[in-house]
Amino acid sequence: MSAVSNGFVAGEEDHWPAFDVTPKAYEEAVAAIATSMDLDLVGWNVNHLDPVEGLDGTYVMDVTARFRLAGMDFLILFECKRHKDPVKRSDVQVLLAKLQSTGAQKGVVVAATGFQSGALQFAEAHGIACVRLVDTAWTYLTRHPATAAPPVPTGGYSAYAMTADGEDSYDFTPLDGAARATLIPG
Numbered sequence: 001m002s003a004v005s006n007g008f009v010a011g012e013e014d015h016w017p018a019f020d021v022t023p024k025a026y027e028e029a030v031a032a033i034a035t036s037m038d039l040d041l042v043g044w045n046v047n048h049l050d051p052v053e054g055l056d057g058t059y060v061m062d063v064t065a066r067f068r069l070a071g072m073d074f075l076i077l078f079e080c081k082r083h084k085d086p087v088k089r090s091d092v093q094v095l096l097a098k099l100q101s102t103g104a105q106k107g108v109v110v111a112a113t114g115f116q117s118g119a120l121q122f123a124e125a126h127g128i129a130c131v132r133l134v135d136t137a138w139t140y141l142t143r144h145p146a147t148a149a150p151p152v153p154t155g156g157y158s159a160y161a162m163t164a165d166g167e168d169s170y171d172f173t174p175l176d177g178a179a180r181a182t183l184i185p186g
Contacts, residue, residue: 026082042068054101089118
């Protein structure tokens, strides 16, 4: 059994083709692919070099994707890494800190040269997706945390998405797809 180092098995060659573009062109390629992923979500919007407010300041993210699903707003932060060497754990840790500061729901690290094993382990533990992008090949290496199956609810229940409407009250959207608004004073 060969030892794993820098995301590669010792003695094996990396067979991915070279990706010879500038870092900006690489980020734009990630944005173009993310734009093409419109999955019939409401308001799928992808931005390159998007300023996102966090608890500790503003972060200019390589790429963001925003959408609404079931009456809830979602934010995905993309970090694009076109480095000479595989992405390190510390790069994934920085993205986790940005997720925590901004309240974004998902983080994605996209890399041309792959990931060190510690980066992949950390990403999987924290639900950060690691994607290998070379030319137009988009391959997930991690997607979500390895967790036990969620509990199965029993009995009758109703689910609603609750969002502030900006007027000291809330809008409720039933998660059955029907839009109903109920206002409760704040």
